[in-house]
Amino acid sequence: MKFANVMSTAGEWLRGEGPHHQIVISSRVRFARNLRNRAFPGWAKKAERTAILELIKPQVEELTDMQDSFSELLQDLSALEKQVLVERHLISREHAAKGVGSAVVMNRKQTLSIMINEEDHLRMQSIRSGLQLKQAFKLADKIDTALEANLEFAYDPRLGYLTACPTNVGTGMRASAMLHLPGLVLSELINQVVQAVSKIGLAVRGLYGEGTEAMGNLFQISNQTTLGEKEEEIIARLTKVIETIIDKEHDARQVLIQKKSNTLWDQIGRAYGVLTYAHAMTSKEALNLLSIIKLGVDLGVFPEDRRLPIDELFIDTQPAHLQKSSQQKLTAEERDHLRAQIIRERLKLFPKPDIGKLVKKAGNGSAAKPSQNE
C-alpha cells in the first residue's frame, strides 16, 4: 500500500459507528514491548537500532492482520507525510521525529498501527470508533501474543513487561478514549470532571491543545498506572468512568437546552455564520467552531447525514493535511485562507440551523438520554 492510499482513505474509526459515537470519537489501546537484553531505542547505537528493526519488522509484516499493509521506514517519509500520520494519531509526535532505524506498519483500515523503535522497540496500537476499549484491547492482545511466539520480550515475573520508561512497566498498556464534551465545557462543569477523574488515577489531556487547553472541546482520558492491576481491570475501570462522563455530558446538554437555549442557539448560529463566510481561519478556531456544529448535529439542529462531512473536516483542516492535499508547502497565512476556503466549499449545501428542532426536542420531553446505539 502506498502513502497516497493512506491519504485518500479516512481511517475506519473516523466513520463513527461504534457505541456512544456521538461523544466518544475513538478508543485506543497500545502495548509497549521490548526485546530481552537489547538496549532500548533511545539508548541503542544506530547499528543496534537497525539490527533490532530488521529483526522485528518482518515479524510484524507477516501478521495475518497486516496483510496488504502500509509499511515504511521513517527515513523514507517526508516531514509532511509524518505530520499527516501524527494528525491521524497513527504515529506519535515522538516517532515522527525519528529517522534511521525506525519504522511504522499499519493495516489498510488504519485500525492497527505498529511503531518500531519509538521509545520502546514495539508500540502496538489498536483503534476503534466509539467506546470500544474492550474490542481494541482484544486486537492488541492478539497481535502481542502472535508476535511473542517468535520474539522474546523483556519480561520479569515481578515487574511484568519491562519498558524504557518506568511509568509503563507492568502491563505496558495505555488505554485511552477521545471524548467530545462541548456540553460540559459550555456549562463550565468540565474542570470538576477533570479534577474528579485525576483523583482516581486517570489522566485527562487536551487533544490537540496546548498545555491543559483542549481545542475543539476534545479530551483524551487514559489510565495513568500500569503496574499492580490486570489489563482487563484497567479497561473495565476506564470504561465505567467514561460511561459516567457520557451521562454527565448528556445531562449538561439537556440543562443547556432547557435553561440556556438562547446561549446555545447563539453559539450554533455564530459557528455556522463564521464557518460559512470566513476567508481566513486558524486550525484552533476551525476546531472550536466545528465542535459546535457537531453538537448541533447531535441535537438535531442539522440533519444526521451531515455528521460525516463535519467529522472529516476535523482532520482535513489540520495543517499537514491541508498542505498534503494542496501538494505544496504553505505559509501559516496561506493555510488559514485555504482552510477557510475548504470549509466554505464543504458547507456550501449545508442547511441552515433549524432551531425549531432544538426547541421541539426539549419541549416535548423526547430529549431523554439517547439509547446506547445512538
Next chain:
Amino acid sequence: MLCDVCKCNDATVFLTQILEGKMQKVNLCDACSKEKGVQDPTGFALADLLLGIGAAEEIEKGAPTQKCPVCGFTQADFKKTGRLGCSTCYLTFAEGLKSLLKAMHKGTEHVGKVPERAQRVVELSDRMRDLTESLQKAVAEENYETAASLRDQIKQLESELTP
C-alpha cells in the same frame, strides 16, 4: 527563582498539578522546559516529569556508582533522560527503582498478562519454592530419606531452569 532541573537559570515556566490530593509544583527555565517537552503537550505529562526528576534522586540513593553490565547505562543517564537503557537496568537499579515504582503505580507487582515462555519458568520456580520448603522441613524433622529424595528433585529442576 531557579530552575528545578538545571538549578542555574531563572525559572520562567511554572507548573502545578494536583495528584492524589497532593499539590506538586515544578519551576523550569526556558531551556529545560523545552528539553522536557513541556512545550509539546502531546508528549508531556507533569506526572512523568515530576516522577522523572524524583526518579533520578531515588536511583542516586540506591546505587551511587553503578553501571548496567549489559548496556553500560548509568544513573546520570537516567537523570538526564528519565528513561532506562535496557531491560537489565531494572535489575541493576532495582534498589533505587523500588520506591519510585511504588510512588508511581497502583501496586508493586505485575498481576497482568504473562508471556507463554515466561509461564513455564513461573511454574518451575513455584515448584522449586515448594520443594525447598519441604526439604527444610524434612531436615528439621531429621527425615533424611525424604530430604535426600527432595534434594535430587531440586537438582533436576535446577538443570531445567538454567538454559
